[in-house]
Amino acid sequence: MRHLLFAFIIPIFLISQENYKKTCGVKRNLIQSATKNNTITKANLSEIITIPVHFIIVHKPNEEIGEGRNLSYEQIYSQIEVLNEDFRKLNPSFINTPDEFLPVAADCMIEFCLATIDEYGNSTNGITRYPYDSNQMSENYWEDVISQETYWDPKYFLNIWVARLGGGNDGFAYMPSDNVPLYLDGVVVKDRYVGRGGSAQWPFDEGHLTTHEVGHWLGVDHTWDSWDNYSCSIDDGIEDTPEQYEEYYDCPSYPQYSCDSSDMFMNFMDYVDDACLSLWTEGQKNLMHNIIQNDRNELLNNPYNCDNSSNISEEIKPRKIIQTIDLLGRPSTHQKGFNIKIYNDGSVKKIFIIK
Ligand SMILES: [Zn+2]
DSSP: HHHHHHHHHHHHHHHHHHHHHHBBBBBBOOOOOGGOOOOOOOOOOOEEHHHHHHHHEEEOOTOOOTTTTBOOHHHHHHHHHHHHHHHOOOOOOGGGGGGGGGGBBBOEEEEEEEBBBBBSBBOOSSSSEEESHHHHHHOHHHIIIHHHHHHTTTTTTTTEEEEEOOTTEEEBBBOOOSOOGGGSSEEEEEEGGGBSSSOOOOOOOOSSSHHHHHHHHOOOSSSTTTTTTOSSOOOSSSSSSSOOOOOOOOOOSSEEEETTOOOOOOOSOSSSSSOOOBBBBBHHHHHHHHHHHHTSSSGOOOOOOOOTTSSOSSSSOOOOEEEETTTTTSSOOOSSEEEEEEEESOOOOEEEEEE
């Protein structure tokens, strides 16, 4: 009887592990992008770059907005907020960054907004809802049909498809390359791991999966060697992310070592749970800015940049955090305890950061 019981327990355990294990199907092109060559120009790191985002929500036809995989506006907008925190070093989890990595932790100076003008010049809330009567969306169907029907010009917009992705990946993105067709040049993420709170599911319920995929879209690779499958000789090509043999899962205790160094498993380009991700490095920031200046330079002086002063015809108007202060009104250093976010529409939101 004991053996029989064991036989039942193990498969359930394996299934639940599989559900929570992050996998990313990043697409690298054989033609090298600016990531891997030496002809890149020096990036100007002093300017904030704002990228208009177009969300494509692939949902079952019978789902109303806010139901099932047809995510609410609030859920989608929470993902924009997470991106703006993560790429500006304003993420609450940053306080968990180990001291040894603080000197290389970067404010990437990149911000995101929901597009307010579509590629035809019409007003939009930045969201396209796409009914699709299938239990899952295969990567092939996305490539052959959905991406081509829904993308906006990726030279000016970041397209993020949200779908019940089949095939084992929680998300994927194409690294920058001239060889990627325009309609594939974006990010795809599983609907249950989008945004913060709400319908997002643990352990990827803080929006960092999208941050990770957007990192790929901006040319950043995994922090370990995921090209040749595990070694200490090749990794992401970035100097200030330590050599790392393999990816980490769950929420490892600090420190962890491989390749004779302390591993930066809390970097957004690793696979650990959302709650345990906390930083980008200066090297990764530099690469992203180089990619924008070389491979995605239409994003600079973008004529489609979001106009937050215009009225959005449906749902609520996007808000933007303009400052975060502590209870005494001083600029917040994101210590634990109360912090107050001030938005551009004059509203404020109090958040409590728990170490
Ligand atoms: Zn990845």
